[in-house]
Amino acid sequence: MNIWKISIQNIKTKPLYTFLSICILALSITLLLGIEQLKHSFKNQIETNLGKIDLVIGAKGSPLQLVLASVLHLDNPTGNISYSEAKKIGKNPRIKSVVPISYGDNYKGFRIVGTTNDFQKIYQAELETGRHVEKSMEVVLGATVAKTLNIKEGDTFLSSHGLVENSVDVHADELTVVGILKPTQKVIDRLIVTNLESVWDVHHHEEEVDENQTEHHHHHYETAEEEKEITSLLVTFKSPRALLTFPIKINESTNMLAALPKYELHKLYEYTSVGFQTISWIAYLILVMSCLTIFISLYKMVKERAFDLAILRTYGASNFQLIKMVLYEGVLIAFLAFALGFLLVKIGLNYVVDFIASKSQRNILQELPFQEVLHLGGLVLLMVIFSATLALYPIIKMNISTILSHEK
Structure with missing residues (x-):
C-alpha cells in the first residue's frame, strides 16, 4: 500500500482546500523571506559602504x-x-x-x-x-x-x-x-x-x-x-x-x-526597522492562520473518512501508517507553499529592485544567507507538522469496531 499515493489522492479530492492552504502559507512565507532579505540587504549596504569613514x-x-x-x-x-x-x-x-x-x-x-x-x-x-x-x-x-x-x-x-x-x-x-x-x-x-x-x-x-x-x-x-x-x-x-x-x-x-555616518545610518535603520517589524508580525499572523486552515482541512478529512481509515486498519494498516498518510499530506502542502513563496520572493524583490535600480542605478539586494532560509523553512515545517498532528488525534483514538458498525 503506497502511502504517498493515498496522500496525493487526498489532496486531489479537495483541490480548493489544498489551493487555499498553499496560497495562504505561501503568502506568509513570501512576506517573511522578503522582509528578512530586505533587512539583511539594508544592513549590509550600511556596513559595507561605511568602509573606514568615521x-x-x-x-x-x-x-x-x-x-x-x-x-x-x-x-x-x-x-x-x-x-x-x-x-x-x-x-x-x-x-x-x-x-x-x-x-x-x-x-x-x-x-x-x-x-x-x-x-x-x-x-x-x-x-x-x-x-x-x-x-x-x-x-x-x-x-x-x-x-x-x-x-x-x-x-x-x-x-x-x-x-x-x-x-x-x-x-x-x-x-x-x-x-x-x-x-x-x-x-x-x-x-x-x-x-x-x-x-x-x-x-x-x-x-x-x-x-x-x-x-x-x-x-x-x-x-x-x-x-x-x-x-x-x-x-x-x-x-x-x-x-x-x-x-x-x-x-x-x-x-x-x-x-557621524554610523550614527545617522543606524538611526535610519532603526526607523525602517519599525516598519519591517510590523510586516514581520503580520506575516507570522498569516502563518498561524494558514496552519489553522491546514489543520481544519486535515481534521475534516480525518472525520469524513473515518470509515475508510477504519477499513484500512482492518486490512492491517497500523496507526503509524495512517498518521504518516496525513502527515505526508501536510508536508507536501508545506513544501509546495515554500517553493511558491520562495519563487514569489525572488521574482517580487527582483522586480521591485529592478524598478528602483532603473530609477537610481542601484543594486542593493544581497543574497539572503542560506541558514536564514533554512531557519524559516524549519519553522514553517514544524508548524505544519504540529497542525497535522492535532488533526490526527481522532485517528489515534479511533475505535474501529464502533466506527464500522455505525457506518453500516
Whole structure:
C-alpha cells in the first residue's frame, strides 16, 4: 500500500482546500523571506559602504542628507564647502586620513565623483583593467557602470550637469576612461571616479565661456583658483576618542557641518526597522492562520473518512501508517507553499529592485544567507507538522469496531 499515493489522492479530492492552504502559507512565507532579505540587504549596504569613514564634513544642513549623499551617494549634497578650509581641517594630528569628494555631474544617471586616489582605498577597490587617474579629464569606472553602459577603457563621453540624467545641460569637455575597477559589491561600483581638477575644470570652463570677455579672463581665473570648492570630506581618525570632541568643535566653530555616518545610518535603520517589524508580525499572523486552515482541512478529512481509515486498519494498516498518510499530506502542502513563496520572493524583490535600480542605478539586494532560509523553512515545517498532528488525534483514538458498525 503506497502511502504517498493515498496522500496525493487526498489532496486531489479537495483541490480548493489544498489551493487555499498553499496560497495562504505561501503568502506568509513570501512576506517573511522578503522582509528578512530586505533587512539583511539594508544592513549590509550600511556596513559595507561605511568602509573606514568615521566622519563626514560638509555644508550646513541635514546631517542625514549629508551622509546619504557622501557615503551612500543617494541624496543630493547639502551644498559646497571651501577646499582651503577643508584642507586646514585635514592637518589635525588626530586625523588619519581625509578624502575630499566633489560632485556636480553625472553620465547617464551615474554620478561622477571628483576625489583623490585615497577614495578607492576606502572601499578596497582594485583596478580590473587600465590605470588610475593621473590628469584632469580622466575617469575610472566602477564595475556596475562599465557593465551597464558597456563602456571600455579608452572610450570618451560627455558628462551632464547635475545628478540626474539630462540632455539639456551637457558639458563640452570630453572625459576619457583610463581604467575600470573590479566589482566590490559596494557603492563605488556605481560611481565614475575622477580627480578634483576634472570637476573644477569642467565647471571653470563653463564660467569662462559665460564671462566671454578677455580682459576679465585672467582676473577671473585667479579668483577661481582661490575659491575652489568641494562637496564634502570623508574623515578617518587615528583613535575613536576623537569622535567625541572633534565633530562638536567643527559644528560650533566653523560654518561646516560634521556628521557621524554610523550614527545617522543606524538611526535610519532603526526607523525602517519599525516598519519591517510590523510586516514581520503580520506575516507570522498569516502563518498561524494558514496552519489553522491546514489543520481544519486535515481534521475534516480525518472525520469524513473515518470509515475508510477504519477499513484500512482492518486490512492491517497500523496507526503509524495512517498518521504518516496525513502527515505526508501536510508536508507536501508545506513544501509546495515554500517553493511558491520562495519563487514569489525572488521574482517580487527582483522586480521591485529592478524598478528602483532603473530609477537610481542601484543594486542593493544581497543574497539572503542560506541558514536564514533554512531557519524559516524549519519553522514553517514544524508548524505544519504540529497542525497535522492535532488533526490526527481522532485517528489515534479511533475505535474501529464502533466506527464500522455505525457506518453500516
